[in-house]
Amino acid sequence: MSQPAANKNDASIEQELYKKREKIYPREVHGIFAALRLLAMGALLGIYYGLPWINWDGHQAVLFDLPARKFHIFGLTFWPQDFFYLSMLLIIAAIALFMFTALAGRLWCGYACPQTVWTEIYMWIEQKIEGGSKKQKKRDKGPRDASYFVVKGTKHGAWLLFSLWTGFTFVGYFTPIQELWTSFLSWNLGPWETFWIFFYGFATYGNAGFMREQVCIYMCPYARFQSAMFDHDTLVISYDEKRGNPRGSRKRGTPSANVGLGDCIDCGLCVQVCPVGIDIRDGLQYQCIGCAACIDVCDDVMDKMGYPRGLVKYTTENSLQGKPTKIIRPRIWVYISILSIVSAGLMYGLLTRIPLEVDIIRDRNVLYTETDMGLVQNVYNLKLINMDAQPQRFRLSVSGLEGLQVIGQTEGIEIDSGAVIDLPLRIEIDPIALKSTSSEIMFHIESEITPDLSIDEHARFLGPVSR
């Protein structure tokens, strides 16, 4: 009965949302999933705002130090050369996202997406200042009097302050936050820092305060392709049409059979709590972010009516059609195995990572020179990068040709943490030892401090062939 009307609405929403968006006033909701969402929100926001302030070994624990071009993540320091690890991490994140989507739909959207999390906190601020959804609606329709502007002004003030703090924290991940805070207090921020604080703050203010569900509907690429990962065994939030229809109101505690209706009392609360403004009873819709607010509110109503819970619940398409459903299915196992292989690879890579990088550059101007003593000489320039978190001292040896001699510093080569040094070296050899015009030699560089830290690097030695 209410279905045709809803469909008509859908079409008009499609056309109008961008021209003139109807503001959605989601009602507050309490329940298991609301508590879970609150927990996720608290944890994620806590991590976001708190993490940059934690110190580790005398430096900021998590700092993507762009000005110095190195990333600190607790005890590890990453360099642009370590891009490989970052890409591995992104692959892991992507596969995990696919797995969770196949398992239970838009878990990411409902609980963990920054867009959802910030929208929730902005709505929370809105509700604290403006009151519940009914009050908000009434105020927006009411006169533009002094109290209207005071309330709205307070809300936007609070939002803006929060945005500013968000932007500040964001920049604090890229430049040391303690210093940033000091210069912020003395109003002495650099132009780029200031710009990014305002840019990110403004984006947060706009996205969480105004754009909200439109970001998910129109801007999010994941929202568009996530349905490709769904199958008939994916857990989705669904209204049990067989049980609910026909809908209709009745007195509290009346068994549905007595009034010839389904269990849905058509109270419309599931629509009122929806942050994207859809009716879950119309079936799975692409706007649904899977926040489960409708489950909570409907369970509450079912309790009050004395009906069993779960008229709206997490369920699979198969079980809705009365077919057997298997949630942990081969598809999930495939995701789990790929995930474990890639994660193990990353762990192995990190554990065996050598925090030393060596570039050997041969002098390009001269192939080789012959000394007064009749020896053949090659000139090399070594570029050593200490990617370790502590200063290092290295020693160096060269092998591969019999009787070669290294002229230059080979011991006690000191490099600060994160520093790069150039080390010019000459290698001399009696031409009798040369079997071809180009021979392979091996540079072996090892730490004098850390036992297992060493690296081997190949290079070519050029010279005349002796006859």
Next chain:
Amino acid sequence: MSTLPASAPDKNQLPVLQQIVSVMWPSFLTASLATIIFFTLFDPAELGMIGGFPDLTRMGGYTIGFFCFWLLTSISCALTCYFRRPMNRRTPDTHSNEA
């Protein structure tokens, strides 16, 4: 033919704001990606030296780089958006009515 107003909304046409978003947003995403990859390989301070801006800080380099990428990617998105519009089959002068 004159009953059809010139500004009749084309059903295949996206609303203006959505068009803007469909240009600015994908270009933002790809520009972010390009910035990450580009500056992993090249140090903005060194690029500044070569390009004749020795005073350029790294933060400045990243910022300018990002916005240059965004400009380029948004141009390509805008062109895509422009070219996918159907070609007008009749010129405004001919009064032949197909509808």
